[in-house]
Amino acid sequence: MHTFSYVKAKSLKEAGDMLAAHADAKLLAGGMTLIPTMKARLAQPSHLIDIAGIAELSGIDVKNGRLTIGAATRHVEVAKSAVVKKAIPTLAYLASQIGDPQVRNRGTIGGSLANNDPAADYPSAALSLNATIVTNKREIAADDFFQGIFTTALGAGEMIVKIVFPIPAKAAYEKFPHPASGFAMAGSFVSQDGKAVRVAITGAGPGVFRWKDAEAALGKKLAAASVENLNVDATDLNEDMHGTKEYRANLAKVMTKRAVAKLAGTAATSKSSGK
Ligand SMILES: Cc1cc2nc3c(=O)[nH]c(=O)nc-3n(C[C@H](O)[C@H](O)[C@H](O)COP(=O)(O)OP(=O)(O)OC[C@H]3O[C@@H](n4cnc5c(N)ncnc54)[C@H](O)[C@@H]3O)c2cc1C
Numbered sequence: 001m002h003t004f005s006y007v008k009a010k011s012l013k014e015a016g017d018m019l020a021a022h023a024d025a026k027l028l029a030g031g032m033t034l035i036p037t038m039k040a041r042l043a044q045p046s047h048l049i050d051i052a053g054i055a056e057l058s059g060i061d062v063k064n065g066r067l068t069i070g071a072a073t074r075h076v077e078v079a080k081s082a083v084v085k086k087a088i089p090t091l092a093y094l095a096s097q098i099g100d101p102q103v104r105n106r107g108t109i110g111g112s113l114a115n116n117d118p119a120a121d122y123p124s125a126a127l128s129l130n131a132t133i134v135t136n137k138r139e140i141a142a143d144d145f146f147q148g149i150f151t152t153a154l155g156a157g158e159m160i161v162k163i164v165f166p167i168p169a170k171a172a173y174e175k176f177p178h179p180a181s182g183f184a185m186a187g188s189f190v191s192q193d194g195k196a197v198r199v200a201i202t203g204a205g206p207g208v209f210r211w212k213d214a215e216a217a218l219g220k221k222l223a224a225a226s227v228e229n230l231n232v233d234a235t236d237l238n239e240d241m242h243g244t245k246e247y248r249a250n251l252a253k254v255m256t257k258r259a260v261a262k263l264a265g266t267a268a269t270s271k272s273s274g275k
Helices: 012-021 034-039 075-080 082-085 088-094 101-106 109-115 122-128 212-220 245-264
Strands: 006-008 026-028 047-050 060-064 066-070 132-134 139-141 160-166 170-177 185-191 196-202
Touching: 012 047, 047 139, 047 160, 060 082, 066 082, 075 088, 075 101, 075 109, 082 088, 088 122, 088 170, 109 122, 109 160, 122 132, 122 160, 122 170, 122 185, 139 160, 139 245, 160 185, 170 245, 196 212, 196 245
Parallel strands: 006 047, 026 047
Antiparallel strands: 060 066, 066 160, 132 139, 132 160, 170 185, 185 196
16 A cells, blocks of 8 residues: 555544645545555545544434435444334435445445445445435535436535435345345346336446336336336446346346335235335
8 A cells, every 4th residue: 555644533623624735535434345456556635634523524313304414324223223214215225235344334425426336235226216425515416416327416525425325215136246246247227206106227237327218118007917028228337257248138127027016015015025
């Protein structure tokens, strides 16, 4: 690892000021991605600004039909939260399926969204649930936030403060995890609010994306059979030693059908997604 300065920020303002003062600084949340990236010399920040202990960045709250989660809230806290389990149980389930206990004990929701790994779980929840990503500078709709592989709308000096999720009538998430890491080979987060259905696919492509053909079909009839004759376009999907584009396209469809089957069978929320 190269030499860098480590600073533990005590407040949101202090973290923001430090980020603005050092062009090559990076925020350190759970460190689950950033530290290995630095060890591999793929990132060489001049300063690490540790935001893990900042109270304003942590916590879970429900108000006016919206679930708000602080950016530095760890996966284990989301997975175990009674508030999340009541408001959007599928989100608690999703968090419980991330990586392994060590990763869930350190990794944060803000770090996951900022990193925007194409196989990460949270981006699919944020996109399907039409979440708002609140930063120290502005509010960004999930539809505008994710911009492709490891790329987001975050600008220089910008930090995620919290994520606001509208509480849907129903939601369900299904992923086919890579057996070594738990990252999604393909995952599908399906949510319904009123007539609107939003389907977000992760793992299959270079970034999370909405499967709009499925959304239209499921908006007419919320049943797994509604997507039977549809196919995810494989053209721009990922291809590697773990699977071809066509394999991932099929997997995305299968995960969507499984999520819809769960969702259609539940009364109010996606309680059946929790294990
Ligand atoms: C072995 C292993 C298995 C994993 N399996 C899964 C999995 O199954 N599913 C899954 O979704 N993820 C998985 N992950 C990823 C993990 O869950 C973390 O979410 C991810 O590493 C990033 O979160 P972090 O808090 O550790 O961020 P860090 O590593 O601290 O930071 C990551 C990046 O985000 C930036 N950042 C952090 N917080 C903020 C903020 N508030 N505002 C702006 N930028 C910020 C940092 O500067 C850095 O560039 C896995 C990781 C490992 C190591």
